[in-house]
Amino acid sequence: MGAGTTPRSDGSDAPLVVVGWDQAVADHPVAREVLDAMGGGARGGAIRKQLLAAPYGWPQDAVDAALVALHGIGHLTATRNGHPLKTAQLDQTAINTTEFRAEKVRLTRAQLVAIRSLFSKADVRARGGEEGALAAKFLAALHKLASEAGGSAPLPAVPAPVWLDQLGPLTGNEHLLAIYEARDDIEASIAAWERLAERARKRSPVWELATALSRHVVGELDVAEAAAAHLDGDATWSRLDETAREEIRRDVGLTLPQPLQVQTTDALSKALDARSLSAWQSGIDAVPGRAGKAMTEAVRHLPPDDPPVTTVAVRRGTLDDETAVQD
Known part of the structure; x- marks a missing residue:
C-alpha cells in the first residue's frame, strides 16, 4: 500500500x-x-x-x-x-x-446483512461497518420493548427469555455472532412483544379508569352498609317488619348498589353512561341524610297502638365521685 x-x-x-x-x-x-x-x-x-x-x-x-x-x-x-x-x-x-x-470471531458479509436487517426490526438503523457499534443500542431496544410488553397485574409478567440475558456480557464480533445465532428467537419475540405492548397501551387506560371507578363504588357500599347497620340497631326500626323496612330503604335511596360490572370495555362504557363518577360521589355524601329520613319514615310506619316514641334530653356533665352517681 x-x-x-x-x-x-x-x-x-x-x-x-x-x-x-x-x-x-x-x-x-x-x-x-x-x-x-x-x-x-x-x-x-x-x-x-x-x-x-x-x-x-x-x-x-x-x-x-x-x-x-x-x-x-x-x-x-x-x-x-x-x-x-x-x-x-x-x-x-x-x-x-x-x-x-x-x-477472534469472523463474520461473513451475509451474516452482517442479516444482523443489520434484524436491527431494523427494533428501529435500530445500521449501515455496513456500524453493526458492532450499534449492538448495545439494539440490546437496549430489546430490553425496552420487553418492559413494555408486561408489568404489574393485570398485565402479564415482563418477558425475560434466557437468550436476552446471555447476550448481555458479550462484546465485539462474539456479540454479533450470538445475535445472529439467536435471530429466529429474537425476531419472533420482537413481533410478540410489539403485539403485547400495543394491547397494554390500549387497555391500561381502561383498567385504570375501572380501578378508579371501583374505589368510588366501594366508598358508597361502605357508607351505605354502615348506615344499614345503624338502622338495624335502632329499637324503632326493629319494630317494623322487613317489608316495611325495605320499602323505606327504597323510598329514601338506601338500597345497596349492585356490584359494578367493568370486566370489559363495553361493560365499563355502559356503567359510565348509567352513572358518572360525580354521581357516585354525590350518592356517598347523601347517605347520612337518607339514614335520618329513614328513621323519620320508620316512626310514621309504626302501628297506631304502639307506644309513642319520646325523645329525652339528657343533661351532660361529669360525675366526680360515687355520691354523685347515686344522686
Whole structure:
C-alpha cells in the first residue's frame, strides 16, 4: 500500500481492491504486520510508532489504511474512551487515540446483512461497518420493548427469555455472532412483544379508569352498609317488619348498589353512561341524610297502638365521685 491510499470502509469483503489487492485483507503483508504489532491490543499511536520506525520504516498512510481495512471487515474492534467506533468514525485523525483489538470471531458479509436487517426490526438503523457499534443500542431496544410488553397485574409478567440475558456480557464480533445465532428467537419475540405492548397501551387506560371507578363504588357500599347497620340497631326500626323496612330503604335511596360490572370495555362504557363518577360521589355524601329520613319514615310506619316514641334530653356533665352517681 502506497502513500495516500484509502481503503473502502463500507464493510466490503475486498476493501483493498483500490490498491490492487483482491485477496483476504489479513493476508496482505502490511495487514499481517499490523496484527502482529497489535498483539493482544494496542493504541493506534503505538502501532504507528512501531511500524514507522526501523526496520519497517513504512509510511503512516499504509499503516492507517491497514487498520481501517481490518476494522471495516470486522477483524478488529476499535474503541475510544470505552465506546466502540463505527467504521465511518475511524479516520486518520482518530487512529492515534483509538484502542484496537483483534477479533477472534469472523463474520461473513451475509451474516452482517442479516444482523443489520434484524436491527431494523427494533428501529435500530445500521449501515455496513456500524453493526458492532450499534449492538448495545439494539440490546437496549430489546430490553425496552420487553418492559413494555408486561408489568404489574393485570398485565402479564415482563418477558425475560434466557437468550436476552446471555447476550448481555458479550462484546465485539462474539456479540454479533450470538445475535445472529439467536435471530429466529429474537425476531419472533420482537413481533410478540410489539403485539403485547400495543394491547397494554390500549387497555391500561381502561383498567385504570375501572380501578378508579371501583374505589368510588366501594366508598358508597361502605357508607351505605354502615348506615344499614345503624338502622338495624335502632329499637324503632326493629319494630317494623322487613317489608316495611325495605320499602323505606327504597323510598329514601338506601338500597345497596349492585356490584359494578367493568370486566370489559363495553361493560365499563355502559356503567359510565348509567352513572358518572360525580354521581357516585354525590350518592356517598347523601347517605347520612337518607339514614335520618329513614328513621323519620320508620316512626310514621309504626302501628297506631304502639307506644309513642319520646325523645329525652339528657343533661351532660361529669360525675366526680360515687355520691354523685347515686344522686
